[in-house]
Amino acid sequence: MRIRLQPSDSRPLYVQIMDEVRSALVRGTVGPDDPLPSVRELASGLRVNPRTVSQAYAELERDGVVRVQPGRGTFVAPGLRPDHEARPHLAREVARRALADASRNGLVLDELMAALQELADDPEVTS
Amino acid sequence: MNPPAAAPAKASAFAQPPTRLPALGVVFTEQIRTVGLAVRREGLLFLAAMVAFVIAVAAAAMVPSIGSELIGELPPNLNPEELGMLAALVGLAFPLAVWKGERPWGDTTLWTLPVPHARHALAKIAAGWLWLIGVLAVGMLAFCGAALLAGGELGIEVTRPVLANPEVFPSTGPEVVSVPWSTPGYQWLMPFTGGSVMYLFGSALWVGTRHPLRWALVVWLTGLFLAGFFDLTQVEPIERFAEDGIQGFDTMLTSGYETLRTGIRRPEGGWIIAWTALPTLGSWATATVFWILAGLVAVLAAVRRHRRR
């Protein structure tokens, strides 16, 4: 599982890590019961504070996405169904960012929706 | 009553590890190595110079025509009284080599290490002193070697002209007697003790003052001024004090080679160098103990300035 952080992203780092884990679940890169990278490994790889990774894992555990087993590591929760949890959550987050972006640019919801629809219908964009 | 067990405890993960400060022996050894590395290049140059000196003297001794040019008419016997001043200069300058790379009044590596500053400075001064003794020993060996190779002996055996009654000199005119003199054993220690005393003062100046060279100049000029001033006052106790001070210092460095001799005009005309008194072990030992203690006090005062900075 590869986790990337965007320097320009305005979300807090731990939120970005959480969303990346969810995205990996949705894309099927990891599945239920799979181990996630250790806090040490991930923190050092991303050059972030290990506490940030711990916080992300703790929040994911609270949401029932992962299970932290002390001394063993962090695993995707057994029986997790990405379509039920991760997918809707991720969709909401993407939508939230799109809305915020639209609002920042002075666009209203209808304009955003129309543009999305138009782009989605364009075979060159969706391919 | 015991304090309640629920007293707020620090998070265990951050509990202090048992502080492991380096043992004094380790610090001292490490400083010996560090000073050794610091003076390595200069030390090797010095060693080479000394070897070259001995070889030159040996070569000159083998070819008498050149030898007499180079060595002249000097008796090639080695008199340790003449080495005192040289050793003093070496001792005074040696702290510059010992503290190479360190600025005692800046953020120097020495201060960032886990040793109390005053103690650490003392360890470095002591380590430097060992190296100083080594350097002085090499120098002495070279002089001894050169003297022997040039056909001389270690120590002198002469008769010295001594004033019969120096207390009344010069009012009644000099009366000189010849006294046999041979180099006493303690004089071979003089270059080492004299060099060490000067090293202590040099170290105190280097460690204890922000601008050691400036202070050295101040001390020197003040000494000159006071000496002249005391001479001018003609006030007996002050004059005596200054004279005794200078004499004590010289007694420590050369056992009185400079201050015990005086030039006198002979009634029949001309000058001779005569001794007001001959050096004694007692006066040398007293002066040496006094100046070593004074040097140690100066060093302790200097390092104390780094205790709370």
Next chain:
Amino acid sequence: MTAPATTLRLPTDLGTGPHAVAARGVVKHFGPIAALDGPDLQVPEGSVYVLVGPNGAGKSTLLRLLMGLLSRDEGTLDVLGADPHEEGSAIRAAVGYVPEGQDLGYPWMTVGRLLEHHRAYFGTWDAAYARRLVHEFDVDLARSCRALSKGERRRVQLILALAHRPPLLLLDEPTDGLDHVVRDTALALLSEHLSDRPTTVLMSTHRVYEVERLVDTVGVLSEGRLLGQFTRAAMNERLLRYWTDVPTEWDESQPVDAEVIRRTRGRREVEWVAWGPREEVSAALERTGAEVRDVTPVSIDDAATALLSRREVS
């Protein structure tokens, strides 16, 4: 850019601790100049605290005081439960220190010998870890310290600071002189160190963006005073940038009932950086006739720049 004339009040209290480093009312003069003018620094245990401020703000002086390299004129200091004035050597045994500047002290030593020198002094020296650091930082032990470049000296200093596994790191501009690759290595190693040992880090820098991802606590120092210190969590919540639309005739001299750090005015829009609960600040801005269009977080770097430039303007 303008700055409101009111005095700004930012939080400077990080709670009761435990703090790895605590300074109270520390004053240090160099001649007539007060390098430190009474900051109350609090570095919570386990935090990565970055001290930001312009050159001459007193950052290095503070770190040197904590190391027991200088003595303060007033105030109290507590480093790992000890006073650097009294127990400087015990503190130095437990601190990894990267000093200001790249002076390695003994130019005639080889790097290997310099490492041995430090090893003799630190009972907690981890030889295997030191070897790994040497490898990661790509340092040649056989080279003489004299021959090292600025960046190579910084690498050696980082090795010396980390290799004895100290519970507290005091780093003065740790990334100064490092190129991109080495800086990246240094950050990864620092992150690992934080995972491996309970470690508190206090570093000073004026290039926060280089270390921003590691940092969880910020203090802003200016002219020897602490303008504010807060956790990143508090910052994410309360230090925000507000993008507002304003009418053309909007009066910018009117008072705003919020801790505004910086205000940048366009013709019909004003960008604010302010401290406070988002709703309260938004409401205060709306009361002036500005319409809040968007609220975004502020990076530590931006926050520091805003705070420090405000200081200079007012």
